[in-house]
Amino acid sequence: MYDELKVPPRILLGPGPTIANPRVLKAMTTPMLGYLDADFVDIMDDTVALLRQVFGTQNSLTFPVSGTGTSGMETALINVIEPGDHVIVGINGYFGGRIAEIAERCGGVVTPVHGDWGDIIEPDQIAEACNKVSPKLVAVVHGETSTGILQPLEKIIEIAHQNDALFLADCVTTLGGQPVSLDARGIDIAYSCTQKCLAGPPGLSPISFSDRAVEVIRNRKTKIQSFYMDVTLLEEYWMGDTRKYHHTLSMTLVYALREALRIVVEEGEETRYERHEHNARALIAGAEAIGLEPAASENHRLPMLTTLRIPNGVDDATVRKRLIQDYNIEIGGGLGIFAGKAWRIGLMGDAANEQYVLLVLNAIEKLLGEVGHSVEPGTAVRAAAAVYQNS
Amino acid sequence: MYDELKVPPRILLGPGPTIANPRVLKAMTTPMLGYLDADFVDIMDDTVALLRQVFGTQNSLTFPVSGTGTSGMETALINVIEPGDHVIVGINGYFGGRIAEIAERCGGVVTPVHGDWGDIIEPDQIAEACNKVSPKLVAVVHGETSTGILQPLEKIIEIAHQNDALFLADCVTTLGGQPVSLDARGIDIAYSCTQKCLAGPPGLSPISFSDRAVEVIRNRKTKIQSFYMDVTLLEEYWMGDTRKYHHTLSMTLVYALREALRIVVEEGEETRYERHEHNARALIAGAEAIGLEPAASENHRLPMLTTLRIPNGVDDATVRKRLIQDYNIEIGGGLGIFAGKAWRIGLMGDAANEQYVLLVLNAIEKLLGEVGHSVEPGTAVRAAAAVYQNS
Numbered sequence: 025m026y027d028e029l030k031v032p033p034r035i036l037l038g039p040g041p042t043i044a045n046p047r048v049l050k051a052m053t054t055p056m057l058g059y060l061d062a063d064f065v066d067i068m069d070d071t072v073a074l075l076r077q078v079f080g081t082q083n084s085l086t087f088p089v090s091g092t093g094t095s096g097m098e099t100a101l102i103n104v105i106e107p108g109d110h111v112i113v114g115i116n117g118y119f120g121g122r123i124a125e126i127a128e129r130c131g132g133v134v135t136p137v138h139g140d141w142g143d144i145i146e147p148d149q150i151a152e153a154c155n156k157v158s159p160k161l162v163a164v165v166h167g168e169t170s171t172g173i174l175q176p177l178e179k180i181i182e183i184a185h186q187n188d189a190l191f192l193a194d195c196v197t198t199l200g201g202q203p204v205s206l207d208a209r210g211i212d213i214a215y216s217c218t219q220k221c222l223a224g225p226p227g228l229s230p231i232s233f234s235d236r237a238v239e240v241i242r243n244r245k246t247k248i249q250s251f252y253m254d255v256t257l258l259e260e261y262w263m264g265d266t267r268k269y270h271h272t273l274s275m276t277l278v279y280a281l282r283e284a285l286r287i288v289v290e291e292g293e294e295t296r297y298e299r300h301e302h303n304a305r306a307l308i309a310g311a312e313a314i315g316l317e318p319a320a321s322e323n324h325r326l327p328m329l330t331t332l333r334i335p336n337g338v339d340d341a342t343v344r345k346r347l348i349q350d351y352n353i354e355i356g357g358g359l360g361i362f363a364g365k366a367w368r369i370g371l372m373g374d375a376a377n378e379q380y381v382l383l384v385l386n387a388i389e390k391l392l393g394e395v396g397h398s399v400e401p402g403t404a405v406r407a408a409a410a411v412y413q414n415s
Numbered sequence: 416m417y418d419e420l421k422v423p424p425r426i427l428l429g430p431g432p433t434i435a436n437p438r439v440l441k442a443m444t445t446p447m448l449g450y451l452d453a454d455f456v457d458i459m460d461d462t463v464a465l466l467r468q469v470f471g472t473q474n475s476l477t478f479p480v481s482g483t484g485t486s487g488m489e490t491a492l493i494n495v496i497e498p499g500d501h502v503i504v505g506i507n508g509y510f511g512g513r514i515a516e517i518a519e520r521c522g523g524v525v526t527p528v529h530g531d532w533g534d535i536i537e538p539d540q541i542a543e544a545c546n547k548v549s550p551k552l553v554a555v556v557h558g559e560t561s562t563g564i565l566q567p568l569e570k571i572i573e574i575a576h577q578n579d580a581l582f583l584a585d586c587v588t589t590l591g592g593q594p595v596s597l598d599a600r601g602i603d604i605a606y607s608c609t610q611k612c613l614a615g616p617p618g619l620s621p622i623s624f625s626d627r628a629v630e631v632i633r634n635r636k637t638k639i640q641s642f643y644m645d646v647t648l649l650e651e652y653w654m655g656d657t658r659k660y661h662h663t664l665s666m667t668l669v670y671a672l673r674e675a676l677r678i679v680v681e682e683g684e685e686t687r688y689e690r691h692e693h694n695a696r697a698l699i700a701g702a703e704a705i706g707l708e709p710a711a712s713e714n715h716r717l718p719m720l721t722t723l724r725i726p727n728g729v730d731d732a733t734v735r736k737r738l739i740q741d742y743n744i745e746i747g748g749g750l751g752i753f754a755g756k757a758w759r760i761g762l763m764g765d766a767a768n769e770q771y772v773l774l775v776l777n778a779i780e781k782l783l784g785e786v787g788h789s790v791e792p793g794t795a796v797r798a799a800a801a802v803y804q805n806s
Binding site: 025026029031032033034036038040041042043044049050051052053054055056057058059061063064067070074090091092093094095097098102122125126129130217219225226227247248249250251252269270271272273274275276277279280282283286289348354359 | 416417420422423424425427429431432433434435440441442443444445446447448449450452454455458461465481482483484485486488489493513516517520521608610616617618638639640641642643660661662663664665666667668670671673674677680739745750
């Protein structure tokens with residue numbers, strides 16, 4: 025009735041999941057262990073140590089939440105926000121909006137700071153909002169996957185701290201592909217995912233809280249409204265001496281995350297970040313050569329996720345469908361106000377490489393030619409090739 | 416710095432995770448697909464159809480929550496309970512207590528109905544509580560892993576429905592190992608996990624809501640306090656025509672769940688339930704032959720999880736440590752008031768088999784002999800063997 029699982033060999037160049045590294049897939053065939061087995065606790069400890077390294081932090085409370093990136097977002101907010109707390113949220117894309125939505129469900133009073141889609145949140149806007157309300161938390165998205173913006177953080181962090189607020193950065197898209205540097209920057213709370221620049225399967229959300237954030241959580245007046253996401257309980261399991269049972273962690277996903285992080289550290293973080301930047305430059309050079317304009321402002325483009333404006337008269341869905349049918353390539357459609365207006369090309373983890381950049385550019389060039397946007401064949405790959413040869 | 420992942424070949428006979436079926440491990444090496452890829456949506460649909468079959472339901476809102484069993488528990492409660500709602504919770508073990516804890520964090524007013532650890536909740540107790548408060552929800556644990564009790568449900572369901580309350584059963588331990596039969600019994604809300612009788616990895620929590628429960632959720636006056644667990648949004652992704660993005664589902668875990676469910680259906684549900692019962696009978700026969708008394712009352716024992724009272728003078732931790740060191744066997748220690756007082760032997764999924772029953776009995780017999788509880792060697796396996804040969 026139900027056949028053996030078979031899937032097409034997709035080249036995943038969307039907003040995530042990316043292609044999982046084969047070593048990560050292999051790690052997931054490792055047999056189960058008990059959730060308190062001493063051998064498994066060692067694997068948990070390795071994973072925490074590796075996460076601290078890639079997050080750039082010595083934060084004690086650093087571990088993966090047992091859920092996807094959105095569960096990390098909710099865990100971050102639900103532990104810190106109490107009913108009536110003021111929260112300033114930068115919203116210049118879909119995921120900033122999601123932070124605001126969840127903060128409100130936690131009882132927070134949100135002051136949104138809106139920015140244009142495809143542009144950054146300006147520090148002055150945050151400063152202005154801080155003058156109006158006394159925020160407990162200031163939150164922005166480091167890499168906004170819906171628009172392709174890499175948000176500069178330093179000045180906003182300074183403003184948040186001057187106002188005695190905690191600072192939260194959504195690092196779902198950036199961790200493992202760009203420096204997040206929690207301690208050097210002074211980020212109090214950050215969370216991410218496993219299926220983007222870490223090149224693992226989805227299912228866990230690495231998270232980290234500074235000691236200052238932990239102090240705020242310990243001084244709450246109200247009970248945390250979630251048991252599953254209560255970090256005071258999760259801490260006892262992940263780093264307590266007693267390793268007190270809280271839930272049955274997915275050893276499979278922890279095996280995968282440990283292996284994914286091992287690969288990041290083996291490549292070297294700086295090398296990996298530069299690889300993401302380099303391939304993004306080549307992709308953009310090729311795209312611009314065939315008239316596809318990046319939708320993100322020039323100095324703030326997210327290397328691992330490039331948004332490109334869809335030319336007038338070109339049907340979004342048709343092109344993406346043909347990319348899948350003819351090339352087995354998945355790219356992302358637009359989210360929110362970019363729906364139908366922009367494509368999102370992700371070069372994340374292993375997928376940030378020359379072969380996929382050349383392939384996707386040539387495929388898009390060909391498909392655009394079929395709907396009246398012809399250029400001399402090879403225009404896109406030639407422009408990208410120049411970037412690769414000049415490096 | 417961090418070596419390749421290596422784990423010992425544990426025989427997992429605790430409260431879960433159980434040993435994952437090799438076909439499930441293999442399924443997890445399947446490459447990633449986009450979370451809206453048409454091929455992945457087919458796999459999601461297969462998984463939902465298989466879940467409905469094993470849950471014994473035609474409930475539309477049936478899918479796996481992206482988290483472990485505890486996330487399923489929280490999803491069940493958080494969607495139904497609004498602040499001030501009365502909830503009756505049967506508490507005769509650790510997990511009943513957890514339901515009450517989470518219901519309170521949702522703003523519910525909990526009326527606990529306590530039962531002895533190792534005994535069932537009596538329907539009369541529930542009826543009495545229903546006379547005192549007007550409950551929106553009556554919740555009990557179907558298979559209480561902390562005590563080894565299989566709770567009879569029929570009469571309690573009748574009482575709940577007579578009082579216009581929804582009925583919730585925690586099926587974390589029973590799904591795939593005993594009939595849960597949602598529709599035949601009239602269970603309104605049930606959730607489970609993937610790492611017990613389904614023999615998969617942990618990480619997802621199958622859940623199902625009756626149309627009556629969905630109606631209650633749709634008529635809420637307050638917003639659901641979690642975005643991640645909001646089933647009105649999850650429904651749009653899992654079964655809506657538009658498949659609206661909510662979070663990036665772990666395709667790996669869905670691949671695993673689909674394969675695990677395929678194996679259940681191939682074996683045949685009734686055959687599988689009988690296999691769990693049969694091996695439990697053999698285990699108990701062997702245990703009793705060497706003076707280990709079940710801690711659960713005789714007519715209500717949970718086939719997939721047997722609790723055995725630790726004899727006086729025997730140190731719990733020492734025996735369990737030796738089982739791991741000498742035999743690579745993990746059994747569970749006691750939780751809550753059973754800590755140090757009872758062992759929990761799980762025979763779940765593939766692990767419900769004769770070879771493990773004979774091995775664990777002989778190992779425990781030998782270790783008990785070393786601490787002064789000698790019997791004629793082979794007493795336990797002889798008693799178990801008789802059960803197997805008489806079947």
